[in-house]
Amino acid sequence: MVARRKILVTLDPRDEAESPSSAVLAPRPATLDGKVIGLLSNNKPRSEELLRLMADLIGERYSIKGTVEYNKERHQWPAGQAALKDLASKCDVAIHATAE
């Protein structure tokens, strides 16, 4: 006689509304030629220096129009909406320094 196997049913603890595929990339231009690059610093040491270096590297590959810099000063909080809108009005794309 074959012993019946006891099935244990358990519940999943994760947020099922979110999956790796649920994140959507923001739309981006086909080229950076002629574009203004926004450089958003999180005020961590040397973040502005790193952002400017990235802008220089981008400038070697594309004919960018220029850069606009903004420092959000508090790395632990998102940049304010008014500041983001102001930055967005002055640039076509932006690079945001985050973490360390």
Added chain:
Amino acid sequence: MNTSKISARRHQFVGWEEAEEYYIEQGLTDGLPIVPPTEARVQAMLDYAGLGPDQVIGVESIRKKSFSAEKVAINAVMAGCKPEYFPVVVAAVAACCERAYNFHASSTSTNGITTLVLVSGPYANEIGMNSGTVMMGNGNRANATIGRAVNLVKTNLYGSVPQEMDQSTLGHPGKYSFCFAENLEVSPWPSLAAEKGCGRDASTVTVFAANAPLQVSIYGDKKPENFLTAAAHAMIGLGPSISEVLVVISPEVMAYVAEAGWTRRQIQTFLYEKTLRPAREWIAWHRVDHPAAIEDPERLAGCVAEPDRITVIPGGGAAGAFISLIASWGSSRSVTKEIETR
């Protein structure tokens, strides 16, 4: 009456060993085995707290992540909580969702903090929490599993997975569990719950974005102004950029406090003032992020911005004279929520 049903995805296993391996391989534990979250166990949690599965405990303020009662209960079961612990877990998660706590940044920062769950009031005794000997350590089911439940919620529900979203450079053992209760038996003061305006008989949870504890030995000196100076000396080592400090005073030292008639407020003010140093000293110790931005090097700055940022509670065992200092991360404020029981 909430008639919604538990809707979480189900998994089927042949026995608990298979279940354990799945949860561990999927990264759904803290590295330790968990209690398999069956529907019956989860329902028991919800029933005790009088919550429907789809009720929202809180919504985190940056990514707008919603924490349902069902999912928090699943993680509480996994942690090993008994149903009567669940109201504490619910209050802790709700507190973490308040903007002031800054759940998102504190869950991702290299700073390596964890959520300290501090319970004040009679409910701590009702569920058998430890506020005495080894209060910050092992051996108590309520302390261990409530703190663990909050950390599992952070990992499994919020996504702050170690080495992925959680980029703590070092971390500390409190990331397994960091939960204890205020020792009201040895306190000459009103409870912290009462101090927070929740009533003398209320029970509360206060969450801190906490670093590891720093313990100070008190060597036989009975005068508060002397042993608190020792504590202040250690507090200076925490630096000038912390948000708050939780100060836990052991019963032997609390007896001296009571004998001298010192209030909580006196201790807060004393420690705050004792840690005020001119900015040039903090700069000389290389404790300032942007020294060039300091306009007046003689301006005094303390570990925290004001005395109210220092929370003082009695805690610990009867023997031994110690004060524990627990710093909380610079961009988070502690949040207190009342524990709701039926």
